[in-house]
Amino acid sequence: xxxxxxxxAAVRWRELGPTVELIDQRQLPGELVLLRCTxxxxxxxxxRTLAVRxxxxxxxxxxxxxxxxxxATGDIDRHVDALCDDFAATxxxxxxxxxxxxxxxxxxxxxxGLPTAQRHRRIVAAAHAIAVDDAxxxxxxxxxxxxxxxxxxxxxxxxxxxxLATAGIGTALGVIRTAIADGKQLHVWIDETRPLLQGAxxxxxxxxxxxxxxxxxxxxxAGHALKTGRIAAAIVGADRIAANGDSANKIGTYPLxxxxxxxxxxxxxAAPTSTIDLQCPHGDAIPIEERAAQEVxxxxxxxxxxxxxxxxxxxxxxxxxxxIAAIITEEGVARPPFAVDLQAMVDRARLRxxxxxxxxxxPQL
Amino acid sequence: xxxxxxxxAAVRWRELGPTVELIDQRQLPGELVLLRCTxxxxxxxxxRTLAVRxxxxxxxxxxxxxxxxxxATGDIDRHVDALCDDFAATxxxxxxxxxxxxxxxxxxxxxxGLPTAQRHRRIVAAAHAIAVDDAxxxxxxxxxxxxxxxxxxxxxxxxxxxxLATAGIGTALGVIRTAIADGKQLHVWIDETRPLLQGAxxxxxxxxxxxxxxxxxxxxxAGHALKTGRIAAAIVGADRIAANGDSANKIGTYPLxxxxxxxxxxxxxAAPTSTIDLQCPHGDAIPIEERAAQEVxxxxxxxxxxxxxxxxxxxxxxxxxxxIAAIITEEGVARPPFAVDLQAMVDRARLRxxxxxxxxxxPQL
Numbered sequence: 038x039x040x041x042x043x044x045x046a047a048v049r050w051r052e053l054g055p056t057v058e059l060i061d062q063r064q065l066p067g068e069l070v071l072l073r074c075t076x077x078x079x080x081x082x083x084x085r086t087l088a089v090r091x092x093x094x095x096x097x098x099x100x101x102x103x104x105x106x107x108x109a110t111g112d113i114d115r116h117v118d119a120l121c122d123d124f125a126a127t128x129x130x131x132x133x134x135x136x137x138x139x140x141x142x143x144x145x146x147x148x149x150g151l152p153t154a155q156r157h158r159r160i161v162a163a164a165h166a167i168a169v170d171d172a173x174x175x176x177x178x179x180x181x182x183x184x185x186x187x188x189x190x191x192x193x194x195x196x197x198x199x200x201l202a203t204a205g206i207g208t209a210l211g212v213i214r215t216a217i218a219d220g221k222q223l224h225v226w227i228d229e230t231r232p233l234l235q236g237a238x239x240x241x242x243x244x245x246x247x248x249x250x251x252x253x254x255x256x257x258x259a260g261h262a263l264k265t266g267r268i269a270a271a272i273v274g275a276d277r278i279a280a281n282g283d284s285a286n287k288i289g290t291y292p293l294x295x296x297x298x299x300x301x302x303x304x305x306x307a308a309p310t311s312t313i314d315l316q317c318p319h320g321d322a323i324p325i326e327e328r329a330a331q332e333v334x335x336x337x338x339x340x341x342x343x344x345x346x347x348x349x350x351x352x353x354x355x356x357x358x359x360x361i362a363a364i365i366t367e368e369g370v371a372r373p374p375f376a377v378d379l380q381a382m383v384d385r386a387r388l389r390x391x392x393x394x395x396x397x398x399x400p401q402l
Numbered sequence: 403x404x405x406x407x408x409x410x411a412a413v414r415w416r417e418l419g420p421t422v423e424l425i426d427q428r429q430l431p432g433e434l435v436l437l438r439c440t441x442x443x444x445x446x447x448x449x450r451t452l453a454v455r456x457x458x459x460x461x462x463x464x465x466x467x468x469x470x471x472x473x474a475t476g477d478i479d480r481h482v483d484a485l486c487d488d489f490a491a492t493x494x495x496x497x498x499x500x501x502x503x504x505x506x507x508x509x510x511x512x513x514x515g516l517p518t519a520q521r522h523r524r525i526v527a528a529a530h531a532i533a534v535d536d537a538x539x540x541x542x543x544x545x546x547x548x549x550x551x552x553x554x555x556x557x558x559x560x561x562x563x564x565x566l567a568t569a570g571i572g573t574a575l576g577v578i579r580t581a582i583a584d585g586k587q588l589h590v591w592i593d594e595t596r597p598l599l600q601g602a603x604x605x606x607x608x609x610x611x612x613x614x615x616x617x618x619x620x621x622x623x624a625g626h627a628l629k630t631g632r633i634a635a636a637i638v639g640a641d642r643i644a645a646n647g648d649s650a651n652k653i654g655t656y657p658l659x660x661x662x663x664x665x666x667x668x669x670x671x672a673a674p675t676s677t678i679d680l681q682c683p684h685g686d687a688i689p690i691e692e693r694a695a696q697e698v699x700x701x702x703x704x705x706x707x708x709x710x711x712x713x714x715x716x717x718x719x720x721x722x723x724x725x726i727a728a729i730i731t732e733e734g735v736a737r738p739p740f741a742v743d744l745q746a747m748v749d750r751a752r753l754r755x756x757x758x759x760x761x762x763x764x765p766q767l
Contacts, residue, residue: 066708227711229698231596231620237699237707245710252712255596255698257621257654261690261719264656289622291629292657295664325626333594333620334602339704342602343431345610346592347617354626 041179041214043207043247045200047094050101050164055108057101061088062201066242077106077120084127084134090235091202092276093171093309096137099124100164103141108157117145129326132277133311137167168204170393174309175205177367179215182272182307185363185370186212189222190269193259193297196230196287197239198274198307208307209272210240212365217249225251226262230287232332232350256289263300271297273356275308275364282358282375283320284308294356303362310366310386313379320355328352406544406579408572408612410565412459415466415529420473422466426453427566431607442471442485449492449499455600456567457641458536458674461502464489465529468506473522482510497642498676502532533569535758539674539732540570544580547637547672547730551577554587555634558624558662561595561652562604563639563672574637574672575605577730582614590616591627595652597697597715621654628665636662638721640673640729647723647740648685649673656719659726668727675731675751678744685720693717 049058054073057080061070072088074080080102083089089098106120107113125138144163148156186192192213199210206214210225217223225244230236237253244251254262262268271293275284284290284306297304317323330348334341342348364371364378368385371378414423419440426435428451437453439445445467448454454463471485472478490503509528513521551557557578564575571579575590582588590609595601602618609616619627627633636658640649649655649671662669682688695713699706707713729736729743733750736743 067705226714228622229596229706231594231622234706239708241711242708245708250712252714253698253707254714255621255653257593257596257657258714258716258719260657260660261653261716262714264719288620288626292622292625292661295625296657296660299660299664333618337704337706339702340432341594341599341702342618343604343607343610346606347615349591349617349619349623349627351623351626354623354629 040176041206041211041218043200043214043243045243045246047089047091047201048098048101048168048204050104050161055105057098057105059083059089059098060201062090062239063088066238074102074105077102077123080105081123081127091197092133092312093203094201095128096133097168097171097204099127099134100137100141100167103138104161104164107145107160111153113145113153113156114149117142132314136311140167171203171309172205174367175203175207175211178208178307178309178365179206179211181370182212182305182365183216183219183221185305185365186216186221186223186272187269191224191226191262191267193226193228193262193268193271193293194240195228195236195273195289195293197235197243199240199243201239201243202274208274208309210243212272212305212307214247214249225249226259226268227251227253228256228259228289229253230289231256232336234336235287259293260296263296263302268302270303270305272305272307275306275312276353277317277323278306278308278313278364278379279317279319279323280315280376280379281319282361282364282371282373282379283323284356284361284364285320285323285325285353286356288351288354290356291354294360298360304356304360305363305365306356306361307365310368310382313366313383315380315383320357323355325354326352405541406571406576406583408565408579408608410608410611412454412456412566413463413466413533413569415469415526420470422463422470424448424454424463425566427455427604428453431603439467439470442467442488445470446488446492456562457498457677458568459566460493461498462533462536462569464492464499465502465506465532468503469526469529472510472525476518478510478518478521479514482507501676505532536568536674537570540568540572540576542732543573543672543674543730544571544576546735547577547670548581548584548586550670550728550730550735551581551586551588551637552634556589556591556627556632558591558593558627558633558636558658559605560593560601560638560654560658562600562608564605564608566604566608567639573639573674574670575608577637577670577672579612579614590614591624591633592616592618593621593624593654594618595654596621597701599701600652624658625661628661628667633667635668635670637670637672640671640677641718642682642688643671643673643678643729643744644682644684644688645680645741645744646684647726647729647736647738647744648688648720649726649729650685650688650690650718650720653716653719655721659721663725669721669725670728670730671721671726672730675733675747678731678748680745680748685722688720690719691717
């Protein structure tokens with residue numbers, strides 16, 4: 038097995054400055070513009086305005102943004118709370134954001150009493166650790182998931198789950214990348230993913246950048262692609278996975294789940310264990326965010342629709358566990374019924390992270 | 403039962419001029435612009451460039467365009483063939499176009515020997531007859547179909563099947579209009595219908611014009627709308643119906659059929675008998691037109707997608723007969739298995755039209 042790679046980094050830390058460098062995803066695919074943030078407020082603005090998006094990538098950007106702010110001050114303890122609160126308030130739903138902010142708070146607390154320059158290095162190291170952890174989760178999902186994909190054929194995906202959404206090769210797209218690096222002859226079918234077009238704008242761009250063979254379709258064409266035998270498997274990410282395996286993901290995932298089941302094509306979910314919400318018993322308990330009508334009626338600012346009718350714009354839907362073939366996390370592959378496997382994976386991930394944190398806090402010899 | 407009505411006329415004949423007046427559907431929903439065509443070439447251009455679309459509306463526009471050309475000449479017999487050929491060459495797939503052109507040729511042939519002014523009147527009357535026949539087919543579909551819809555609830559539709567696509571109240575949207583005129587409390591759920599957005603641009607506009615309560619969604623949101631109990635029935639048009647009831651319609655219809663079946667929600671097809679192709683045994687024999695990548699990547703001329711990936715753009719898909727609850731034509735309601743009912747309906751429509759033609763050719767007393 039060859040490690041899958043990508044040429045794309047959604048978020049980078051540059052020591053010079055220091056600077057947090059972000060790909061401005063609002064400009065894609067038109068232009069590859071790098072946002073060079075030298076102040077936390079610029080990173081906050083980038084998260085709020087979706088210049089950087091994708092739950093893991095948001096967490097990494099927030100961690101580096103907090104590091105940026107704390108490295109600019111000698112009075113770390115006076116600034117840390119307000120700075121962390123500001124980052125935690127940027128987006129409401131991404132669990133990874135809150136986790137990353139909490140990690141940064143911990144790292145500040147643990148470095149109390151050390152000389153300022155050493156604290157600065159520890160804080161930057163903590164942000165790096167979050168990025169490295171995410172990248173290694175992606176790599177692990179890739180290894181576990183690639184084995185599930187067929188040796189050849191069309192793989193349908195939805196939304197963007199690649200390097201633009203993570204600090205690594207991606208979740209679902211990372212699995213596809215790994216399978217291709219392993220020598221599988223796969224062709225990616227990309228749903229454009231209305232209303233915000235993460236498939237057409239971002240996943241298509243990633244595939245083109247990395248030379249992955251791909252075909253773009255409108256979301257409503259996936260049924261015909263399945264019916265005409267073009268699709269061997271489907272793989273998507275998730276925004277929240279309930280304890281029973283019901284998986285909330287970008288709107289349009291549920292119809293794919295029904296269509297895949299109708300055609301006997303497996304649907305896989307790839308997401309890190311941080312996406313699993315064991316407090317949430319099943320999909321009906323997952324709140325579905327409804328977003329502005331403008332996203333439907335005026336995509337990219339262009340008028341698509343007549344005035345005078347209502348608009349319904351749910352941002353997510355829920356693929357029921359009964360229609361999911363497997364859930365791939367960094368800890369392995371969960372199979373139906375999912376409850377036992379998911380609980381075990383969350384436990385293993387918690388142990389792994391505690392061990393890593395304990396290691397990081399041990400005196401460096 | 404109250405007759406359903408509409409304020410919208412996609413195609414009108416004005417004696418003054420004479421003029422063929424068309425709603426320029428390319429400009430909707432931005433502006434309501436009327437194209438006033440005083441020469442056949444302008445009507446041909448309007449059909450070619452989709453200023454007028456929808457199979458029945460195209461047939462009516464062609465009939466009036468031929469009348470326009472022949473009323474401008476004293477030498478009808480010298481011009482008729484080239485003019486009819488030009489109109490028949492405007493669009494490749496719409497069966498109604500060829501039928502309308504043939505009707506106009508017949509009317510010219512039958513008026514041979516009469517004085518020119520009288521022939522002109524007969525030719526215009528033949529074009530009117532085509533429009534009236536289409537409007538009465540719409541009204542009949544409305545009557546037959548309205549009874550199938552529930553007394554209240556959400557009705558999902560796809561593409562544009564209303565007054566902009568016909569010379570009457572429409573096919574599927576005509577059934578909805580009739581049910582509402584009958585007092586049913588219906589709310590229309592409109593799929594935006596990528597790539598060409600006939601739902602967002604045209605159906606939403608028609609609903610707004612006629613005060614029909616409606617909600618616009620992206621195509622990939624219909625699954626969530628069904629899952630959350632918002633949809634009581636779905637009704638769409640058809641571009642070609644095979645002898646066994648398999649129905650080709652705008653891309654995105656097939657996934658709706660699968661989703662409706664999954665949720666136990668009936669899917670109805672509404673289309674005139676001229677859409678039934680008894681020579682075509684089943685859906686696999688229906689050719690699926692693939693259209694330009696640009697429609698997917700640059701809707702309304704705006705860049706949606708990254709370069710460097712392929713594009714698949716099938717314009718239609720096929721809802722299998724097994725997933726269709728009923729097919730509504732002007733002759734009544736066909737039920738599964740459809741073969742016998744569809745054959746009988748085509749026979750009845752043929753008899754009705756022959757009787758009407760015989761009546762029109764009888765000397766007027």
